[in-house]
Amino acid sequence: MGRVEGKVAFITGAARGQGRSHAIRLAQEGADIIAIDICEPLSENTYPPATEEDLAETVRQVEALDRRIVATKADVRDFAQLKAAVDEGVAQLGRLDIVSANAGIGGTPHKSEDIPEEEWKNMVDINLSGVWRTAKAAIPHIKAGGRGGSIILTSSDAGLFAYENISHYVSAKHGVVGLMRTLALELAPDFIRVNSIHPTTVNTLMVQNEGTYKLFRPDLENPTQEDFAAAAVQMNALPIPWVEPVDISNAVLFFASDESRYVTGVPLAVDAGAAVK
Amino acid sequence: MGRVEGKVAFITGAARGQGRSHALRLAQEGADIIAIDIAEPVAGMDRYYHGATAEDLAETVRQIEALDRRIVAKKADVRDFGALKAALDEGVAELGHVDIVSANAGVFAFGEQSQDVSDAEWDMVNDINAKGVWHTAKAVIPHLIAQGTGGSIILTSSTAGLKGTPNVMPYTASKHAVVGIMRTLALELAPHSIRVNTVHPTGVGTDMILNEATFKLFLPDVEHPTKEQAAPIFASTNALPVPWVEPVDISNAVLFLASDEARYITGTELKIDAGYTIK
Numbered sequence: 215m216g217r218v219e220g221k222v223a224f225i226t227g228a229a230r231g232q233g234r235s236h237a238i239r240l241a242q243e244g245a246d247i248i249a250i251d252i253c254e255p256l257s258e259n260t261y262p263p264a265t266e267e268d269l270a271e272t273v274r275q276v277e278a279l280d281r282r283i284v285a286t287k288a289d290v291r292d293f294a295q296l297k298a299a300v301d302e303g304v305a306q307l308g309r310l311d312i313v314s315a316n317a318g319i320g321g322t323p324h325k326s327e328d329i330p331e332e333e334w335k336n337m338v339d340i341n342l343s344g345v346w347r348t349a350k351a352a353i354p355h356i357k358a359g360g361r362g363g364s365i366i367l368t369s370s371d372a373g374l375f376a377y378e379n380i381s382h383y384v385s386a387k388h389g390v391v392g393l394m395r396t397l398a399l400e401l402a403p404d405f406i407r408v409n410s411i412h413p414t415t416v417n418t419l420m421v422q423n424e425g426t427y428k429l430f431r432p433d434l435e436n437p438t439q440e441d442f443a444a445a446a447v448q449m450n451a452l453p454i455p456w457v458e459p460v461d462i463s464n465a466v467l468f469f470a471s472d473e474s475r476y477v478t479g480v481p482l483a484v485d486a487g488a489a490v491k
Numbered sequence: 492m493g494r495v496e497g498k499v500a501f502i503t504g505a506a507r508g509q510g511r512s513h514a515l516r517l518a519q520e521g522a523d524i525i526a527i528d529i530a531e532p533v534a535g536m537d538r539y540y541h542g543a544t545a546e547d548l549a550e551t552v553r554q555i556e557a558l559d560r561r562i563v564a565k566k567a568d569v570r571d572f573g574a575l576k577a578a579l580d581e582g583v584a585e586l587g588h589v590d591i592v593s594a595n596a597g598v599f600a601f602g603e604q605s606q607d608v609s610d611a612e613w614d615m616v617n618d619i620n621a622k623g624v625w626h627t628a629k630a631v632i633p634h635l636i637a638q639g640t641g642g643s644i645i646l647t648s649s650t651a652g653l654k655g656t657p658n659v660m661p662y663t664a665s666k667h668a669v670v671g672i673m674r675t676l677a678l679e680l681a682p683h684s685i686r687v688n689t690v691h692p693t694g695v696g697t698d699m700i701l702n703e704a705t706f707k708l709f710l711p712d713v714e715h716p717t718k719e720q721a722a723p724i725f726a727s728t729n730a731l732p733v734p735w736v737e738p739v740d741i742s743n744a745v746l747f748l749a750s751d752e753a754r755y756i757t758g759t760e761l762k763i764d765a766g767y768t769i770k
Contacts, residue, residue: 451677487757490759
């Protein structure tokens with residue numbers, strides 16, 4: 215008996231990285247999956263975009279676990295797309311219990327006074343408003359089930375404290391905490407729980423790229439992964455430079471399962487002690 | 492394969508309530524247990540609720556052994572470092588190692604505004620709830636460091652470790668202190684890959700709160716308030732529509748933090764509070 219056996223989970227940004235890992239971890243424990251991803255380039259990012267092939271790979275890996283998955287190309291900035299994808303997923307899979315609002319971008323570092331207007335808008339539109347739209351599309355389905363549910367918002371350590379030169383990212387991720395707390399109160403009467411997860415750097419393409427290396431090593435012209443690791447390990451209390459996607463997935467699984475049936479309104483740091491340091 | 496298979500967990504206050512539940516939940520997932528409890532009345536607590544007994548601790552032993560796990564159970568007071576250390580050392584000698592710590596032992600005293608609290612009451616509550624947690628950590632840390640295999644220390648705080656609670660000052664102070672202990676230990680022990688976190692329950696359905704004295708805290712004008720009368724008032728303090736949570740809900744959080752699923756979680760306050768602290 216899996217820990218989320220028979221439940222259905224809606225995951226945004228599921229083509230690769232943390233989103234794919236969440237889909238696989240939840241499927242391993244018995245959930246069916248509704249997956250969306252933009253699968254397109256985003257001009258703000260310094261790392262290669264997720265592709266339709268990535269999303270197809272997520273589908274293959276979930277199906278290899280003998281779980282069902284409904285995967286759709288959709289953008290969290292477009293509520294109609296998002297809603298259509300969730301509606302179709304629920305129509306096919308029969309219910310909705312778990313939401314992982316995971317889609318997000320890293321953006322490009324700038325001093326606050328130098329952030330281009332468009333980059334600020336797009337960051338907030340994806341990393342904060344996209345999370346709100348995800349919840350908005352999912353809530354009616356969870357309520358309709360009448361069995362309660364669990365909504366897990368991916369924030370960041372940057373949702374708990376500041377990092378210099380990415381104030382758009384820090385602001386959006388702090389905003390996710392306010393959204394989480396408000397949703398937790400609004401949805402508690404329906405036994406829908408809402409919590410946020412705050413990873414330190416995670417070993418995915420969003421972090422493992424030259425842009426992040428330069429953010430952490432402004433002192434070097436062409437920082438390598440090794441240079442980045444030397445700086446990243448300083449940020450954490452535990453002696454590691456980053457965590458793996460599965461570490462975030464295990465926290466998502468805890469929140470998604472009935473083991474946390476009375477846990478709501480919690481910001482959970484999965485951060486190797488970066489916040490306490 | 493259990494989620495904490497092959498590990499050994501040291502649990503204080505394990506005779507009943509949350510402590511027994513933690514022992515059972517961890518044993519169900521493959522851990523052996525070192526259990527201690529004062530297992531006798533605590534001076535100054537008789538006016539609130541009855542203490543755990545040696546028979547309670549023996550029942551924990553029976554239930555663990557029924558799961559085919561090993562348990563070393565000792566009568567020890569967390570205020571007495573010598574007794575605590577001796578019990579733990581004996582457990583480690585018998586079971587081979589220790590990997591998980593649940594500093595769970597605590598008392599709940601209440602009912603007076605801060606200016607009316609006696610020195611004796613302050614000392615009793617803080618000696619058990621704060622100093623006892625430090626003693627527990629102090630006894631176990633040398634074992635964890637010497638083993639060199641990391642570990643997970645879980646300190647039981649409370650929603651009263653995060654928010655003020657009128658007429659419950661010594662308890663509230665002691666549970667806030669637990670957060671300070673956790674944060675400091677998390678930093679000191681991180682280089683050894685030993686993780687330290689707190690759990691913060693709302694009211695839990697155990698003898699500690701399901702008693703007439705606690706009901707009177709919520710219903711001061713009722714002579715003999717009942718559980719049924721108290722439940723809606725407890726529920727009104729939580730966001731989720733429940734009056735209290737069950738011991739197993741805290742145990743599931745302890746299990747998560749104890750397991751390698753949380754291998755990179757340290758310095759975190761995990762609330763199991765039905766939304767009490769955000770309401």
